[in-house]
Amino acid sequence: MGEKIFFNLIQLLVVMVFSPLIKGIIDRLKEMVQSKRGPSILQPYRDIWKLFHKDEVVSEQSSWIFRFTPYVCFTAPMFVSLLIPVLTDYPLFFAFMADMLGGGFVLALAGFFATLAAVDTGNPYGPMGASRTRMVGFLAEPVFMIVFFTVSFVAGSTIPYIVQKVWITPLANFFEPSHVLVMLAFLMLILAENGRIPVDNPSGHFELAMIDESKGLECSGRAAALMKWGGCMKFFVLLCIFLNVLVTPWGLASSGSVWEVLLAVPLILFKMILFIVVLVMIESSLAKLRLYRITEFMGAAFITCVAALLLQLLEIQG
Amino acid sequence: MTQFNALMGGLFILTAFGIVGLRQILGSLRLFVAQSLLLAASAFILGATHASVHLFVVAGIVLVVKAFFIPWLLYRVLSHELHAKREIEQALDVTTSLLLAAGLTVIAYFLVNPLLIAASDPFIRINLPVGMAGVLLGAYAVAVRREALPQLLGILTMENGAFFAGISIASDLPLLTELAAAFDVLIIAVVVGLLTRRIHKQVGTTLVGVMARLKEE
Numbered sequence: 425m426g427e428k429i430f431f432n433l434i435q436l437l438v439v440m441v442f443s444p445l446i447k448g449i450i451d452r453l454k455e456m457v458q459s460k461r462g463p464s465i466l467q468p469y470r471d472i473w474k475l476f477h478k479d480e481v482v483s484e485q486s487s488w489i490f491r492f493t494p495y496v497c498f499t500a501p502m503f504v505s506l507l508i509p510v511l512t513d514y515p516l517f518f519a520f521m522a523d524m525l526g527g528g529f530v531l532a533l534a535g536f537f538a539t540l541a542a543v544d545t546g547n548p549y550g551p552m553g554a555s556r557t558r559m560v561g562f563l564a565e566p567v568f569m570i571v572f573f574t575v576s577f578v579a580g581s582t583i584p585y586i587v588q589k590v591w592i593t594p595l596a597n598f599f600e601p602s603h604v605l606v607m608l609a610f611l612m613l614i615l616a617e618n619g620r621i622p623v624d625n626p627s628g629h630f631e632l633a634m635i636d637e638s639k640g641l642e643c644s645g646r647a648a649a650l651m652k653w654g655g656c657m658k659f660f661v662l663l664c665i666f667l668n669v670l671v672t673p674w675g676l677a678s679s680g681s682v683w684e685v686l687l688a689v690p691l692i693l694f695k696m697i698l699f700i701v702v703l704v705m706i707e708s709s710l711a712k713l714r715l716y717r718i719t720e721f722m723g724a725a726f727i728t729c730v731a732a733l734l735l736q737l738l739e740i741q742g
Numbered sequence: 743m744t745q746f747n748a749l750m751g752g753l754f755i756l757t758a759f760g761i762v763g764l765r766q767i768l769g770s771l772r773l774f775v776a777q778s779l780l781l782a783a784s785a786f787i788l789g790a791t792h793a794s795v796h797l798f799v800v801a802g803i804v805l806v807v808k809a810f811f812i813p814w815l816l817y818r819v820l821s822h823e824l825h826a827k828r829e830i831e832q833a834l835d836v837t838t839s840l841l842l843a844a845g846l847t848v849i850a851y852f853l854v855n856p857l858l859i860a861a862s863d864p865f866i867r868i869n870l871p872v873g874m875a876g877v878l879l880g881a882y883a884v885a886v887r888r889e890a891l892p893q894l895l896g897i898l899t900m901e902n903g904a905f906f907a908g909i910s911i912a913s914d915l916p917l918l919t920e921l922a923a924a925f926d927v928l929i930i931a932v933v934v935g936l937l938t939r940r941i942h943k944q945v946g947t948t949l950v951g952v953m954a955r956l957k958e959e
Contacts, residue, residue: 724840
């Protein structure tokens with residue numbers, strides 16, 4: 425009991441500590457692909473550190489929502505990280521607090537507050553970006569739902585720990601067509617939800633073209649640091665769900681020993697770095713889509729997971 | 743083995759969706775190559791399980807003709823078309839046509855369902871509905887696309903779908919039939935490709951969707 429709470433807290437700590445590192449590695453790799461040197465992989469830590477030591481400027485016109493939002497955006501991914509398999513393949517203390525759907529709702533809550541805060545300040549770019557994020561968000565929502573339906577249909581559960589076991593016992597289940605298609609759909613979902621390239625350019629600094637970034641334009645000082653850190657953690661958490669539940673449910677601690685749990689940390693980082701290489705390849709070889717083509721991108725993701733559901737439903741499987 | 747075959751089937755349907763919905767001409771052509779590779783893989787798996795030389799021959803023919811020769815030919819004949827006009831016009835918008843395509847997949851399954859009850863072989867249960875869906879999706883692509891080359895790819899998808907279903911039902915097709923089918927497809931591709939080129943020279947576009955009326959000169 426106490427052990428499980430301890431592991432859960434380790435899990436939370438891992439998410440908090442290593443999420444900026446993952447972002448730093450992505451940025452560095454992307455620059456390297458473009459034949460530049462790029463910033464150090466520790467740059468996100470320095471940014472966050474610097475922002476914490478800066479003064480915060482809050483508009484007089486804004487309400488409590490604007491001050492409250494950074495904390496919501498920061499804590500929501502922390503909550504989700506308690507629910508999902510990050511290090512262990514057996515459920516930990518808080519795992520049954522909510523299923524994957526619940527985790528999705530918690531993340532959506534953070535998105536909702538970020539949108540409100542962007543509208544709150546009256547900066548013209550904020551609401552524009554926020555409404556675009558909402559557009560992408562409501563296009564992504566049905567895909568999210570169908571992915572969960574398919575997954576829970578196959579596994580008979582929406583608790584990620586149980587789902588993860590279903591894919592690999594026996595190993596042949598891994599090659600189930602519905603599984604592969606759900607993986608594809610979830611990949612497209614991650615790209616859209618985190619504002620990665622075919623949907624949004626995360627390194628763009630042109631306010632008119634921003635989708636995801638412009639929500640946080642008005643934040644400064646501690647608020648900006650929390651938003652940034654929260655964004656990193658959200659990405660880390662989604663990667664954990666994608667890798668540990670769907671793609672590579674191996675390399676997790678299966679016993680209660682502390683060393684095995686600690687060994688799982690480098691393994692999950694290794695898996696993430698492998699995935700990041702793929703992500704950077706996708707990002708470097710595609711162009712950003714025009715705003716109204718995003719519907720088609722999400723439509724493709726939707727149809728991919730509907731196809732997965734159909735194949736499962738029509739018993740086209742091994 | 744059935745697992746891998748099912749995976750091929752799933753990805754096959756996905757590529758057929760792509761041929762219905764993808765906007766880039768070049769991308770559609772690449773998808774067609776992928777689709778043919780999946781077909782060849784499925785034929786290979788079936789051949790290995792049934793120990794049938796004929797299916798290996800089918801896999802070989804598909805690999806050479808459909809995954810290599812036809813795309814290369816179309817690429818050569820229509821390379822200007824591929825690079826100059828990159829986006830395909832559609833009669834319906836992409837999302838709607840993809841949703842209809844998903845509906846067609848379900849219809850395909852219920853069309854072949856009576857046959858599946860009689861079939862005991864697990865491969866038939868996979869290949870027949872997937873192949874049928876391929877045929878319907880190909881026909882749908884022909885109907886909904888307005889460019890000549892994607893329409894041709896639609897026809898070829900129909901053909902691929904028919905093959906996908908066929909290899910599971912008749913595991914020892916006479917070699918002559920296989921050769922004839924492969925050759926037929928090749929001729930279709932050449933004729934349509936040359937015709938498209940000709941249309942492009944005369945009219946300046948390959949938007950066959952707008953060429954609804956005859957014009958006297």
